[in-house]
Amino acid sequence: MHVLVVHNRYSSAQPSGENKVVDQEVALLRAAGHRVGLFERRSDDIAARSLLGKAAVPLLVPWNPAVRSALAARLRADRPDVVHVHNVFPLLSPAVLAACADVGVPVVATLHNYGQVCPPGTLQRDGRPCTECVGGTPLPAVRHGCYRGSRAATVPLAAGLLVNRRRWWSGVQRFFCISAAQRDVLVGAGMPADRLAVKHNFVPDTHARRDGDGEHLLYLGRLAEAKGVRLLMAAWDALAADGGVGVPLVVAGAGPLEGEVTAWAAGRDDVRYVGLYDTDRCRRAVARSVAVVAPSTWLEAFGLVVVEAMAAGVPVVAAGHGAFVELVEDGVSGLLHRPGGSASLASCLRRITADRVRNREMGRAARRRYEQGFCPAVGLERLVEGYRAAIAARSGGGDVPPPAGDGSGPRRDTRAGGDGGSR
Incomplete structure (x- = not known):
């Protein structure tokens, strides 16, 4: 073709x-x-x-x-x-x-x-x-x-x-x-x-898989309000005030909130702002994660970073709206928090880091989900x-209406919306 x-x-x-x-x-x-x-x-x-x-x-x-x-x-x-x-x-x-x-x-x-x-x-x-x-x-x-x-x-x-x-x-x-x-x-x-x-x-299968329990929680993406960056900072500050979760938060990306994130992370042992990673460093950072965090406040049409985490066998903490509810099976391949809720996000971050055995099970489920629905084939x-x-x-040969779903998993009521890109 x-x-x-x-x-x-x-x-x-x-x-x-x-x-x-x-x-x-x-x-x-x-x-x-x-x-x-x-x-x-x-x-x-x-x-x-x-x-x-x-x-x-x-x-x-x-x-x-x-x-x-x-x-x-x-x-x-x-x-x-x-x-x-x-x-x-x-x-x-x-x-x-x-x-x-x-x-x-x-x-x-x-x-x-x-x-x-x-x-x-x-x-x-x-x-x-x-x-x-x-x-x-x-x-x-x-x-x-x-x-x-x-x-x-x-x-x-x-x-x-x-x-x-x-x-x-x-x-x-x-x-x-x-x-x-x-x-x-x-x-x-x-x-x-x-x-x-x-x-x-x-997402291509790069064979960059998590080996062990992971070293950090990872936010990877555009540093913008719609991506939930301020929400994540508020949730993390609440966790830090309560003793933390035992692993640091790594923030990788660039965008309009870069100055704010840089100032927020400065001088802290529990947060590392690392700037904009290239593709190889992104893959390595994902594969070393306890979980990847996707707290978007806008209705993501997809969520590429979520599937990249799944490919690496890493569970996700994501906002429970838009496309995330069809990508992440709550409690199985990751956790969904209440959209816009910093307390709910903080609770999910604590849960995903507290039980290593459960975290590994979620990582395996995430990898299976990737193989079934998001691999190159x-x-x-x-x-x-x-x-x-x-x-x-x-050519006038007729047209067959597409299925309502994609065939890779059960349909859910997702009328609240969906990530791909914003302008």
């Missing part, structure tokens, strides 16, 4: 789960013998633009006509069987869908966040879940300045969502939702249910199934 992957790469200065997923899927397809091309733009390139060029970027968010022309020319030259669209913000825009329609190439799109129904893609405002724009217009997001706290910055995203909503819904033959929780939200917002398939992200199968369905739908 010949696949062209379309993706706007996020800034390299901060960790991006979406960039990682794209790279892993491309490598997986190529290793399986498929021909994969890339049509990319990079957010890093914005810095090299002139002042006028930088000022023009918001105008390209709803529609970039140059991209339509460039991609159409690429499609006519390469003639791929299918185009796989990932992120189009801010330099690609939904003009990529028009290019595919111009040439008659079927389209698959992975929905890494909630950008189809929420301009910033997070379903969160002021640190709390928000669905005000879901199923309606994005005007509330503009009024509240939901993207980066700025009305002006939110306008291009809201305009793109409003103008291009029908283009997305009609121009994509198969959407990949990265969790059943995310699919439930999007179907409820009116997206075409028969084109929304659940395809969890996979499963990921490849679902990718190719989605491509074939899109090709059949575009």
Whole structure:
């Protein structure tokens, strides 16, 4: 199969789960013998633009006509069987869908966040879940300045969502939702249910497994309010005041709260802030963990770090909402805390470190869950199934509605939402 992957790469200065997923899927397809091309733009390139060029970027968010022309020319030259669209913000825009329609190439799109129904893609405002724009217009997001706290910055995203909503819904033959929780939200917002398939992200099996009981608790990810960083700090301070849990907390990542985290960790023996780790150091840190902590306050559409922990045989403490409730079986492969509750998070951190035998059992269960639902073989199968369905739908060969779940485990009521990435 010949696949062209379309993706706007996020800034390299901060960790991006979406960039990682794209790279892993491309490598997986190529290793399986498929021909994969890339049509990319990079957010890093914005810095090299002139002042006028930088000022023009918001105008390209709803529609970039140059991209339509460039991609159409690429499609006519390469003639791929299918185009796989990932992120189009801010330099690609939904003009990529028009290019595919111009040439008659079927389209698959992975929905890494909630950008189809929420301009910033997070379903969160002021640190709390928000669905005000879901199923309606994005005007509330503009009024509240939901993207980066700025009305002006939110306008291009809201305009793109409003103008291009029908283009997305009609121009994509198969959407990949990265969790059943995310699919439930999007179907409820009116997206075409028969084109929304659940395809969890996979994680390569690096054979970096935990050996022993682990040395630390680990937070690995973006240092942002939505990821629950402040919640984790509050819970950890409460634990420290009560004598601690016997192992340190390692915080790895970068983001807007980096200064706050650095100051909080300074001079403490029970906390180590280690900055931004590369891929190898991330894997080693996960494999040395008693547990990985994912306390997000926003409704994660997936949770890549959760599955990376499972692959290493490490249990997880995660917020009990969004996709986490379908990734983590509470009390079996990890623990779920009350979303936004620092006392509940502190209690789970104490429990996960207190019983080493139980912790090892959870780690083994987590590894089994990974092998059943998130390994490369499963990921490849679902990718190719989605491509074939899109090709059949575009050629008039019919379309089979996707199952409500992903087949890797029991369904639960997950209407509260889901991690992939936020803008």
